[in-house]
Amino acid sequence: MLKVENVKKAFGAATVLDGVNLTVSPGEVVSILGSSGSGKSTLIRCINGLEKLNGGRIVIDDFDVAKPKELAEARKRSATVFQLFNLYPHMTTLQNIALAPVEVLKRPRAEVEQEARALLASVGLSDKVDAYPAHLSGGQRQRVGICRALAMKPRYLLLDEVTSALDPEMTAEVLAILAKLAREGTTMLFVTHEVDFARQISNRIVFLDKGVLLVDLPTKKFFAASGGLAQPRIAQFLSKMKKD
C-alpha cells in the first residue's frame, strides 16, 4: 500500500501541499486531476523522495520515505515517468533502461538487457535499442521513459503528466501503452490533464486544488452530477478542460 498521510509541503512562505491524504492499493489506477500549480508534481516528487516533507508521512509498503534508511527500499518499490522524459542523454535506449536495475537492484546485466529488449519490443521500439535520446521523437522518448520505469518492476508506477509535452498523435501512442498496462493490473498513480483518458482507465479520481485534496472518489462518482461535479471548483475545471 502507498499511503500519503496529512502531507504538508511548502517552498519558503508558499504552502504547496496542505494536509494531503491519499491511499493507493495494489492493482488500483488512481488519477490526480487539478489545475496548473495545484501541487500535483510536488506530490509525486514527495512520494519518490525528491522533496523533503514539512509535515505528515509517506509510506510505501511500510517504508517511510522521510527515513534515509527506508527511502532506498521505498524507491525500489515505485518508479516514476516524467513529464519531460528526463532520459540520460549520453546513454542509449538500452542503457537508459538497464542502469537502475543493474545498479540499484543489483541484477545481472545480461538478464536485465534481455528484459529491456523485450520491453522495447512491446512498445514498438525494437529498432531503437542502440539509439540515443537525441535521435528519438518525443513519443518515442516517452515510451523509453515508460520502459525505464517498468524495468524496475515497480509495485507502484508514478506518472506525472507524461503526455503533456507530446502532440496528439504521440499522445495517443503513449496512452495506448498506459491503457494496456492498466488492463494488465499495473498499479498507477497518474497525474494528467487527459480527463477523458483518466475516466476510462481509473478506479478512482482525486482532485487537488491549491494544495488541498478536494475529493477522492470512484471514477463514476467523480463524474456524477451528485458527486465530484457538485463541487463548483471541479465543475469549472472540467468544463474548462472540455473547451481546450
Next chain:
Amino acid sequence: MRYGDFTTYDLLLLAQGLGVTVGLFLVTSLIGLVIGVLWGVVRFYRIPLLTPLITFIAELLKNSPVLVQLFLVFFGFPAFFHLNVTPVQAAIVTLSANTAAFIYVIAVSAIESVGREQIDAARAFGLSRWQVLRHVIAPQAAAFSIGPLTALLVNQLQVTSLISVIGVMDLAKIGATLNLRTLKPFIVWAVVGLLYYLTAKLIAAAGARYETRLRRFSEFRGL
C-alpha cells in the same frame, strides 16, 4: 668547426629539453587533473569546511602569476621552513597546483552543466549520490569539459617554459643555452618555438579526437 657552430649534439640537447618539458607537462597535468577533479567531487558533495577551503586555494592559485608561485615554492618555502627543494620538485609542485586550480574550475562548471532533471530521475530510481556521479554526471561532464581542458593543457604546456628560470633543463632552458653559445637567436628560438608549437598541436589533436568519441551522443553536429 668553431665553438659557436651548431653540432649534431645540439639536436640531442634539444631532444632532451623537449623530453624534460613533455615529461614535466605530462606528470603535472596528470597530478593536476587528479587533484582538480577530486576538488570538484568534494564540492559536489558539499563537504563543509573543505569546500570553501578548496575554493579559496583555487582562487589564490588562479589569481597570482605562476612565476611568483614558482619563486615562492623554490625560494620562499625552503627559506621559511628550512627545506631542501630541487628545481624539478619545485616545478612539479607549482605546475601541478596551478593546473589543479584551473581544472577545478572546469570540473565544477562541467558538473553543473548536467541537467538537474536527469539527476532527479536517477535519484528517484534509487541511485546513490556516488552512482549518480559515476554513471550520469561524470560521462557527460567529461564530454563537456574536454574542449576547455584541451585549451587549458595547451596553455599549461607553454607555462612550463617558466621553470627554466629556476634552472630546470627544459626546452626553453636548452634554447637559452644554445643561444648563449651560438649567438644565433633567430634560428635557436625559431626552432624551439616550432617544437612547442608542434607539441601543442599534438595535444589539441588528441583532445579533438577524444571529444568526438565522448560526444557521440550529442545532438549537436555543427551548423
